[in-house]
Amino acid sequence: MAKSQLKNFSKLSDWFTDIILKAELADYAPVKGCMVIRPYGYALWEGIQNFLDKLIKDHGVKNAYFPIFIPMHYLQKEKEHVEGFSPQLAVVTIGGGEELTEKLAVRPTSETVMYDMYKKWTSSWRDLPILINQWCNVVRWEKRTYLFLRTSEFLWQEGHCAHLTHEESLETTLWALNAYEKTYNQLLGMYGIKGKKSQSEKFPGAKDSYTFECLMPNGKALQAATSHDLGQNFSHSFDWTVQDQNKNKIYPWQNSWGLSTRAIGGLIMAHGDDNGLKLPPAIAPIQLIIVPIPGYEKSLIKAKEIYQQLKKTYRVEIDNREGETAGFKFNKWELKGVPLRLEIGDRDLDNNSVILTRRDNNQKITVTFDNLESEIKNQLKDIQIKLFDAHKKFTQKHTYTANTYDEFKKIMSENRGFISSFWCENPDCEAQIKADTKATTRCLPLNSKEEKGRCVHCGQPAKYRWLFALSY
Amino acid sequence: MAKSQLKNFSKLSDWFTDIILKAELADYAPVKGCMVIRPYGYALWEGIQNFLDKLIKDHGVKNAYFPIFIPMHYLQKEKEHVEGFSPQLAVVTIGGGEELTEKLAVRPTSETVMYDMYKKWTSSWRDLPILINQWCNVVRWEKRTYLFLRTSEFLWQEGHCAHLTHEESLETTLWALNAYEKTYNQLLGMYGIKGKKSQSEKFPGAKDSYTFECLMPNGKALQAATSHDLGQNFSHSFDWTVQDQNKNKIYPWQNSWGLSTRAIGGLIMAHGDDNGLKLPPAIAPIQLIIVPIPGYEKSLIKAKEIYQQLKKTYRVEIDNREGETAGFKFNKWELKGVPLRLEIGDRDLDNNSVILTRRDNNQKITVTFDNLESEIKNQLKDIQIKLFDAHKKFTQKHTYTANTYDEFKKIMSENRGFISSFWCENPDCEAQIKADTKATTRCLPLNSKEEKGRCVHCGQPAKYRWLFALSY
Secondary structure, eight states: OOHHHHGGGTTHHHHHHHHHHHTTSEEEOSSTTOEEEOHHHHHHHHHHHHHHHHHHHHTTOEEOBOOSEEEHHHHTTSHHHHHHHGGGOEEEEEETTEEEEEEEEEOSOOHHHHHHHHHHHOOBGGGOOEEEEEEEEEEOOOSSOBTTTBOSEEEEEEEEEEESSHHHHHHHHHHHHHHHHHIIIIISOOOOEEEEOOTTTSOTTOSEEEEEEEEOTTSOEEEEEEEEEEETHHHHHTTOOEEOTTSOEEOOEEEEEEEETHHHHHHHHHHOBTTBOOOOTTTOSOSEEEEEOTTOHHHHHHHHHHHHHHTTTSOEEEOOOTTOOHHHHHHHHHHTTOSEEEEEOHHHHHTTEEEEEETTTOOEEEEEGGGHHHHHHHHHHHHHHHHHHHHHHHHHHTEEEOSSHHHHHHHHHTTOSEEEEEEOOOHHHHHHHHHHHSOEEEEEETTOOOOOEEOTTTOOEEOEEEEEEOBO | OHHHHHGGGTTHHHHHHHHHHHTTSEEEOSSTTOEEEOHHHHHHHHHHHHHHHHHHHHTTOEEOBOOSEEEHHHHTTSHHHHHHHGGGOEEEEEETTEEEEEEEEEOSOOHHHHHHHHHHHOOBGGGOOEEEEEEEEEEOOOSSOBTTTBOSEEEEEEEEEEESSHHHHHHHHHHHHHHHHHIIIIISOOOOEEEEOOTTTSOTTOSEEEEEEEEOTTSOEEEEEEEEEEETHHHHHTTOOEEOTTSOEEOOEEEEEEEETHHHHHHHHHHOBTTBOOOOTTTOSOSEEEEEOTTOHHHHHHHHHHHHHHTTTSOEEEOOOTTOOHHHHHHHHHHTTOSEEEEEOHHHHHTTEEEEEETTTOOEEEEEGGGHHHHHHHHHHHHHHHHHHHHHHHHHHTEEEOSSHHHHHHHHHTTOSEEEEEEOOOHHHHHHHHHHHSOEEEEEETTOOOOOEEOTTTOOEEOEEEEEEOBO
């Protein structure tokens, strides 16, 4: 049943790269593993930044900036952390023409360099909480580039907070997870599942990791954003204490959370089709493209008038480039995923109307000038809802329950998607399932109810149904 | 006459560092030469970004992102460029655990990596102009850190445009310079001089460099932003041509322009005094601080009411932290340069009024509740104007004309400031003046009129009066 839905995307990877290059979202950089984010792609990142930064600031978190270089001995302070990131480091060994006495890692993430400063800045409970975020670039070495999804350098935000109690820290951890869900749902029109990572899949150095997982059209799961409850692991490693109200030494409780340019990769895949991108209006850099039919002077004048009127309210552009046919232009803006196209020719003008075409379902709507603004408003609103609904429906349709390992393996070999199965939480079982089927534990969905079950792999008692999938 | 104005700043450097640390604008990072920009300092950068980014976008320039790593052979493509930046490079030699076959520079600026992509993206005049900007971090190795003014890593924007003609490119170069002037004048309340750099002071690889120079209280000039007419130097180096309308091969004309976190250093120095920062309202992260006099319950309630009312329009905060006296709080917010302080005690409440105190001139104004909003609006507006006027007046007062070399040397040894003198434009003279007095050519002010003069140093014929100063 599901297979048919996925067939257009059997070569999703080729389609994905092709669309990114053709729509001028990004390009391969001359440096192996790196990419160039072109203006149209960067506008998507700016849209994400604007939306998420507002949520972050409304919560009282402030932006700051910490250095890109991390002395190697800092990374080594947290054991799991350095083991997790060592294989992916880019290392500066020469500075200002001289060999450095201590090598510097280009930050793969900033826990260590930030927490050392936090220690310096605090002495009492009055100095907590610390609520800091930074928007920056990070580097994790990759041999093969996969535009937006796997690149040696990527852009992200990393929030790093410290609290007096675990309760408060966990509250911030889950607030961040909810902010990510809101960004995906309301801005990017994407549905996903919030949950907790297994111990083997958690962030190196965390107590617990939380994740927002989205299903892609090829049945693979995308880890779309994560939020980590770091417990007191790092404050212990840095021997960072503050005095509480009763003059006791307290190791602060910490959390970190991040969302990266990878989100753009998810956005492209979640909604696109064979004709190109489909951008939800809330994130679309151009919400409406006006195409005056070439060769008609009167309609060009009217088109410019409409443009001047609409640009006060919408992100709108007019395509009156010479030397291109209307059909060529329609295809170009379709490829770029602009939600609404407004075409206007002399005949339309005589009828006092224009034609709106929706990118999501190809519907054509004839609208009179009087109703234009309200119709555009309604259509954009409707497209936003419909794209989210479609992605939610797709995800639900491709979420399976497997009660036996045979069922589990059959789904993985045929339909793919999220598989909900009891798991005993033994990492050996998790590893064997991965070896047999390539599926990994994606998360234990939040608010899962405890049940009396049996592990889908080993048959031992299991309390919860976990979500499994092949992942990016 | 000028000496007295400068005396409080005879130890400007100590004052500067002290204020930055105490006001929590920035801190020294564990990596030599690097700094941490703390939330209060980063909010200044966000203010600059918001203001300048709008000017950039209004001009049709779009943001993008290019990789942080530049293969060494790229930098070598432009001879002057590589010579200029080589001594300051941070070099990555290890990636993903392996020695790299080609070493990578951490970008000191992005001309080379960007223009290689521009070449790939264009083939005809239809593809020009390219109008791209990026906000990012860059690294130029420094041994000694001077917070905000000289750090191994700093944040900036770098605009890189390419045009079909030199005329258009120069137009963009000067538009950018004007955008910088507007940012300094209107946002940062700083006056400065626009001009052209001498050939020895220009950007490595440029045809001509333009600069905006601001005078600091110690009589030193700060190069506050630069805009470079690159001519066809880089397009020739990259062998980048496009076909023009007549099918001729054209080497595109290019420009690049940047403003960095150094601007924050200028802002601190230009307005501060012995009690700390003085922030112009347009850039101040907190425009008004409300301090309810501790111990009065009624006025705390009223203060919170005022806060709720004012925060709709202004960046306002309320300081009701316990365990601190009113005097301590007044000093704290004075140090942080908040333009207006609103204090309210029970006695004020009885009089239906509050006291506003201006940071710039210490003036206290009693205001009734009815007039509060309009009074705040007027006062903030007036502070913004007064700070700019004061900096302009200071600059003009410390701009001298020297007709003889003795006069020149006397000014440099006594008052310091901008010195306007005829110069023959011979680099040897320029070097000798620097060796004798430490003064360098800052710029040839735009719209300087040609005159018949004699070089202040060698006495040879000279056409223009250049601006000299000791510089950062």
